[in-house]
Amino acid sequence: MSIWQVITGLFIVLLIIEAVVLPYGSSKLNVYSGSAGILDLRLSYSVDKAYAIIGAYSDAGRTFYVTFTLTADFIYPIVYSSFFALLTTVIYRRAFAPQSWAHQLPLLIYITLLLDYLENACIVTMLTQYPDQITFIAKASSLFTTLKWMMAAISVLLLLLGVVILIVKRLRKTH
Structure with a gap:
């Protein structure tokens, strides 16, 4: 199996999770909480806000949130981290010299997973x-x-940096 097949497979799973699984979980959690929200999707929150949101859930809502977190939200970080890390690695291999320290940068994406x-x-x-x-x-x-959202943004920026450097490198070869 080629790296591109793995990346494509991860991309398909990522799309399914983002188009079906996460919207299902979010809508169900919004129903359980009276649209109080989901902690994972906020940039930050106070202790009072966290417990106000958690308190807005019924017992069934809290149980669903735990189940959803331990299943879908356990798989999702593995999928998105692996997708971004592999794609960024492939791009960096083409954008940077073989012995460049930059080849280590895609590993930072796994900090988001942690x-x-x-x-x-x-x-x-x-x-x-x-x-x-x-x-x-x-x-x-x-x-x-x-920190998760900051590292997610850095991961996207690392990918974009690699794409830009690769484009510049290819444009220089054609001139």
């Missing part, structure tokens, strides 16, 4: 311990959420 899992662990803890409020976990969750 942060997403840490965020999920905190959210599951808050959901399962509710109505008990664990301030430290809520603060850590918000921090991991913010």
Whole structure:
């Protein structure tokens, strides 16, 4: 199996998750919470806001959120991280010299995966311990959420950087 077949397969799975699974989970969570929202999709939140959102869910809603986080939101980070890392690696191999330190940059994408899992662990803890409020976990969750989104943006920028450098490199060869 070629790297492009793997990348294409990951892309198809990513599209299915983003077009079907995540919208299903989000809509169901919005129904359970009266549209209070989903912690994972915010850039940050206070302890009070986190517990206000969690409190807006019914018991069934909190149970669904935990189940969704431990299934779909467990698979999704692996898929998007692997897709971006492999695609960026292929582009960097063509954009940079073989011995360049830049070939290590796509590995940074896996920091997003780690942060997403840490965020999920905190959210599951808050959901399962509710109505008990664990301030430290809520603060850590918000921090991991913010860092996750920052690393996701950096991952996209790394991919775009590679594409731009590859285009410039190819344009220079034609002149």
